[in-house]
Amino acid sequence: MAEIQIKNVAKKFGAYQALSDINLTIHDQEFMVLLGASGCGKTTLLRIIAGLETATTGEVWIGGKRVDHLAPKDRGIAMVFQNYAVFPHLTVFENIGFGLRMQKLPNDEVKRRVERTATLMHIEQLLKRYSGELSGGQRQRVAVARALAMEPDVILMDEPLSNLDALLRLEMRAELKGVLAESKTTAIYVTHDQVEAMSLADRISVMHKGKIVQAASPIEVYRNPAAEFVAGFIGNPPMNFLTATPAGDGKWTVAGQVVDGPRLGASQLQFAIRPEDLGPAESGLPATAKVVEPLGAHLLVTCEVDGHSFRAVLDSDLTVKPGDRLTLAPQADRIRWFDPETTLAVA
Template sequence: MAQVKLTNLNKKFDGTHAVKDVNLEIRDREFVVLVGPSGCGKTTTLRMVAGLEEISSGDISIDGKVVNNLAPMDRDIAMVFQNYALYPHMTVYDNMAFGLRMRKFERPEIDRRVTHAADVLGIQPLLERRPRQLSGGQRQRVALGRAIVRNPRVFLFDEPLSNLDAALRVQMRVELKRLHERLETTAIYVTHDQVEAMTLGDRVVVMKDGTVQQVGGPLELYDRPANRFVAGFIGSPAMNFIGATLAEANGSLWAEAQGLRVRVPPQKAERLRRHAGQRVVMGLRPETLRPATAADSDYAFDATIDVVEPLGSEILLDVRVGDSPVVARVDPGLRFSARERVRLAFDPARVHFFDATSEAAI
């Protein structure tokens, strides 16, 4: 059980600044997910916590003790690698027991811990097999088993599910969550998959180009993204962005773009008024859009349907508003056809505005 604190953490490889001034406090027993596109510095950050990568500047402390110069084995952490990194020449049992043997545990204790972990993970019958005789999902479990037998202070996960097929990934995601609830160990999890981040994380850290964009609970990131990048990264299908100009008329603020003129909701108008006359980016999540009724006059716009994607549980409408492509996620009971004109309304409480240059949320 441990807190992990990253203070002004930096990593420079020759020529590239991979991690820039990362500050993060991970609470005891918290499950924190680092998420971002490839090259955003998330894995490098994790590897610095593991001790596999030297720190260029800044501090990493575990339970208040700076561990910058501690070897990986002295940090009391366990790591699950993307490709599992199981020892191919050892049996499943030996793979799980290796860390305990290196730490000079007594044989009965090793046996007890490995058996227990194998029970928890349902890999009891596989203990005598070798990694290459296992399926991807089974290898994944062994890798988890190797981490949990040690009962470390912190678990580190480096994209552990990305080598699994889609169905298995969903299943393992649930199991990981269950496992974390059971083990109550601090965990840092790296992924590029925002769905994994949202479902697993107590808190999610969104990174881009080596910097932290936003830290928050999954719904906080979804509902109140700090900038356009986070807004676009979290949520699937992604948020729609429409470039617009703000204009005052009849005592209200209006967002105008080609083929669109909608009212800025009163609760947002206060903050947006000083951007009047300027370009902004309007953000609308696909699920906040629906076919308009007569009552929606100020919060609706006309669009032309490009493609209809019926997914069974919902319909994705790829439409065009002026020049901007927009995706709407609508009720599966409705019927649409391509090239049809449709009027879409949005929930005024859930429209976002971003500064056109700084991209920060307004």
């Protein structure tokens, strides 16, 4: 059992508040992705869990044991680094066996575990090579194998795929997911790539300015973003926003149209809708097409609604030209509302 609990963790670098008020529980064998733009504190949080960085305040618990005062090696973790950190002076075999050697395991046990993980990562034919003779993808595999060979309770990954080319990233992503699910370890994975996050995670923690804005399943984060930041960050293209003014008793005026919304006394709300939840209809939001991008599977139309830029993903059979006037109807159950003052979602 390796449940990870992060309690009230905060981190300051000098006067800069890198993390504040972090509370997060990661369940045993869960795949948790920390997602955010660069500088949001996700790597710092991972390093605090690893023990490479000390939290200014707060506690880290792994498997029911408080670990924030322990050295990294005593935390039952293994880590995959962004630049792989595959030791150049050691062969692939010795790289994978590095942690096992440090634990002074007998030779035959080291050999057994190195060969098993190497086979798992399909690098068993590279064991005698040095890292200078490997491609980026192979180095990545060595780094993952080195972590898996430790048979850790928790595996920490810091943007492990960001240095690979697009095709390799896709391949490794699927492979990582399979291997990790099989190994039954708890995994924490840092990335700024939302597609990676969506495809890998059991749960995603979206981070922004040193805080966790939302921690939920990928589909929940996508469908029901807890804050405007999440709505704008997740999804490509991101959610559209328009200002709504009250039109009495759960009715709101958006771009001149009256839409059903929450029964609130607010003087203003943000109306939000995903581009793929819009469709051409008889009545809806009046839009003027500005840019039309045929993407094969569908048509991405950037238009102007009520003076704001607004994107719609439409059926690729439609013929739309820049300058065309469209009427876009939002799918009613997909409309989300945010409070412009707190930027949080309102039901």
